[in-house]
Amino acid sequence: MSILGSTSVIFDLDGTLVDSEPNYYEASRRTLAEHGVTGFSWADHERYVGISTRETVVSWTERYGLDAPVEAVLADKNRHYLELARAGTHVYPEMRKFVELLAAAAVPMAVASGSSREAIEVILKGTGLDARLRTVVSADEVDRGKPAPDVFLEAARRLGAAPADCVVVEDAAPGAVAAHAAGMRCVAIPYVAAQADDPAFATAGLLVRGGQEEFEAGDAYDWIVASR
Incomplete structure (x- = not known):
């Protein structure tokens, strides 16, 4: 008791x-770059602090006009993030x-x-x-x-x-x-x-x-x- x-x-x-936010930022930057969005800044990242990964990706598809399905972008971001997280948090x-x-x-x-x-x-x-x-x-x-x-x-x-x-x-x-x-x-x-x-x-x-x-x-x- x-x-x-x-x-x-x-x-x-x-x-x-x-x-872990530096890792999330870097994972986001890499993912967006792979989908043709460059120049994603820390200030851009801060607007997503506290929001779930899925909701963040949904917001990206609208904000940046991503062509790829949400699930594909989500998988890319999770892959990058896990690589970074395993390296150290x-x-x-x-x-x-x-x-x-x-x-x-x-x-x-x-x-x-x-x-x-x-x-x-x-x-x-x-x-x-x-x-x-x-x-x-x-x-x-x-x-x-x-x-x-x-x-x-x-x-x-x-x-x-x-x-x-x-x-x-x-x-x-x-x-x-x-x-x-x-x-x-x-x-x-x-x-x-x-x-x-x-x-x-x-x-x-x-x-x-x-x-x-x-x-x-x-x-x-x-x-x-x-x-x-």
């Missing part, structure tokens, strides 16, 4: 537990510490991400986080991706937790919206610190405005204890 009672914690993956040190603090308190945890299940499992295994985070939900396993609450609600179901007892840890505005829609508390650590004033983050119970550079595991743990 957890010392935090019925509390469960659900983590987003990309940009929250790990700094950086875990935020304070996030690893946070996971260990929660594990020591026997708090049930899950990962709920817009990435494919294969990508999630590759990262968790490669970083060793799979030893602590065994419950995984991909956006491919639910009807709607973030900002819909489906992925978080499914994670809560698999943990056997009531939504009101769950805390979501997120880096992106769509994830914060999804957490609020799911009726869950939220710790928000904006990946793009300049977006901290986005109204979506106003619903977060704890907003770390400076992003990962300011996040401290002990402070987040103490907030969860105090907000029960």
Whole structure:
């Protein structure tokens, strides 16, 4: 039994537990270049932070007028991303510490991400986080991706937790919206610190405005204890 009672914690993956956005950007740049779109910049990439891979590709087909089917472009992007992810993905040190603090308190945890299940499992295994985070939900396993609450609600179901007892840890505005829609508390650590004033983050119970550079595991743990 957890010392935090019925509390469960659900983590987003990309940009929250790990700094995988550089890999996603490079995978996107390579994929679009293969389909005739050049000049894809980091600023272009930032508009897709927090959105599922499939929804990103669907947006590309409309924005860039891609001729290839969505499934083909999606397969290309996943192939490039997995190559990059296997080569190395950086875990935020304070996030690893946070996971260990929660594990020591026997708090049930899950990962709920817009990435494919294969990508999630590759990262968790490669970083060793799979030893602590065994419950995984991909956006491919639910009807709607973030900002819909489906992925978080499914994670809560698999943990056997009531939504009101769950805390979501997120880096992106769509994830914060999804957490609020799911009726869950939220710790928000904006990946793009300049977006901290986005109204979506106003619903977060704890907003770390400076992003990962300011996040401290002990402070987040103490907030969860105090907000029960």
